[in-house]
Amino acid sequence: MRLSKRGEYGLRAMIMLAGTPHEDASLPVVQIKEISQREQISIKFLEQILLTLKNAGLLHSKMGVGGGYYLARPASEITLGQIFRVLDGPVAPIKCVSQMAYEPCGCPDEQTCGLRLVMGDVRNAIVDILDHTSLEDVAKRQESVRQSLGLTSQ
Amino acid sequence: MRLSKRGEYGLRAMIMLAGTPHEDASLPVVQIKEISQREQISIKFLEQILLTLKNAGLLHSKMGVGGGYYLARPASEITLGQIFRVLDGPVAPIKCVSQMAYEPCGCPDEQTCGLRLVMGDVRNAIVDILDHTSLEDVAKRQESVRQSLGLTSQ
DNA sequence: ATAAAGTCTATAATACTAGTAGACTTTAGT
DNA sequence: ACTAAAGTCTACTAGTATTATAGACTTTAT
Numbered sequence: 001m002r003l004s005k006r007g008e009y010g011l012r013a014m015i016m017l018a019g020t021p022h023e024d025a026s027l028p029v030v031q032i033k034e035i036s037q038r039e040q041i042s043i044k045f046l047e048q049i050l051l052t053l054k055n056a057g058l059l060h061s062k063m064g065v066g067g068g069y070y071l072a073r074p075a076s077e078i079t080l081g082q083i084f085r086v087l088d089g090p091v092a093p094i095k096c097v098s099q100m101a102y103e104p105c106g107c108p109d110e111q112t113c114g115l116r117l118v119m120g121d122v123r124n125a126i127v128d129i130l131d132h133t134s135l136e137d138v139a140k141r142q143e144s145v146r147q148s149l150g151l152t153s154q
Numbered sequence: 155m156r157l158s159k160r161g162e163y164g165l166r167a168m169i170m171l172a173g174t175p176h177e178d179a180s181l182p183v184v185q186i187k188e189i190s191q192r193e194q195i196s197i198k199f200l201e202q203i204l205l206t207l208k209n210a211g212l213l214h215s216k217m218g219v220g221g222g223y224y225l226a227r228p229a230s231e232i233t234l235g236q237i238f239r240v241l242d243g244p245v246a247p248i249k250c251v252s253q254m255a256y257e258p259c260g261c262p263d264e265q266t267c268g269l270r271l272v273m274g275d276v277r278n279a280i281v282d283i284l285d286h287t288s289l290e291d292v293a294k295r296q297e298s299v300r301q302s303l304g305l306t307s308q
Numbered sequence: 309a310t311a312a313a314g315t316c317t318a319t320a321a322t323a324c325t326a327g328t329a330g331a332c333t334t335t336a337g338t
Numbered sequence: 339a340c341t342a343a344a345g346t347c348t349a350c351t352a353g354t355a356t357t358a359t360a361g362a363c364t365t366t367a368t
Binding site: 004005006042044045048062063064065066067 | 355356357358359360364365366367368
């Protein structure tokens with residue numbers, strides 16, 4: 001039940017982008033280098049990850065001087081589930097309960113397989129969280145933790 | 155978020171053992187070979203898995219002629235979480251929210267890390283299911299599905 | 309032009325997965 | 339005692355996934 005480093009880094013980067021208010025609206029983009037430094041992620045590895053997210057339509061980018069990345073949609077419309085699936089594949093712990101990538105798992109009778117029933121519950125519990133938590137939700141929650149700790153934003 | 159084949163096979167085998175009523179109380183053990191055939195699992199691979207579960211104290215065995223495996227405790231006292239952890243390690247999707255195997259994950263500030271907050275929820279949701287579902291629960295649920303399908307037991 | 313920035317593909321080291329193999333030990337029955 | 343049935347234990351292997359690193363390329367502002 002593990003989130004890969006790819007998934008972790010990608011999610012952290014997206015959350016950071018959601019939590020970075022563009023006070024300076026003329027510079028809505030953030031560079032790979034800055035994300036890499038602030039989140040402590042290898043820049044070359046992060047490049048790949050952001051590119052994948054871009055090709056999946058979750059990020060937009062601007063090339064050339066003054067370029068960088070920005071969310072393809074409002075933070076409220078991007079869920080952690082979408083990001084997760086792009087980077088780490090299906091959420092289901094076992095293929096026979098996957099909605100996105102169903103495949104029989106090889107048990108003698110899938111219809112009455114007890115493991116499948118339970119893993120279906122697990123899948124639903126995970127999906128409930130990941131597909132109903134947007135980047136905005138995370139950014140807000142983060143902010144509220146910061147305030148309850150008496151820290152200033154950023 | 156994937157259950158390995160090891161984990162899948164081990165859980166299936168344990169569920170099978172829990173669902174096999176020892177009507178013939180003089181023969182409470184089931185042989186590897188039989189589990190392998192009924193669950194369609196490579197016998198050599200299954201050997202390893204059952205041995206691991208035995209060494210973890212979840213199974214007992216009897217060697218020699220007429221030997222085999224049986225649950226170390228009543229099915230109601232063995233949870234899927236216990237089995238899972240033996241075969242697939244910690245349940246938490248990321249180390250920084252693991253109770254059993256905590257490790258910092260490398261984010262700049264763990265206390266306010268939004269990803270960590272959400273993954274903590276995911277961990278709790280999974281643990282809620284796996285640690286509160288016993289082998290007996292699964293066997294009963296399986297049986298009730300069988301009946302609702304109009305099948306006879308076994 | 310040039311430098312800043314993203315794009316894309318290839319490669320590599322390491323670890324993990326899903327087995328397979330085979331020699332060994334224990335035990336029941338004769 | 340012998341034998342066959344059954345679990346025990348360790349090593350090995352082929353394939354795949356993970357976590358990067360490298361470098362050449364393209365786009366764009368100035």
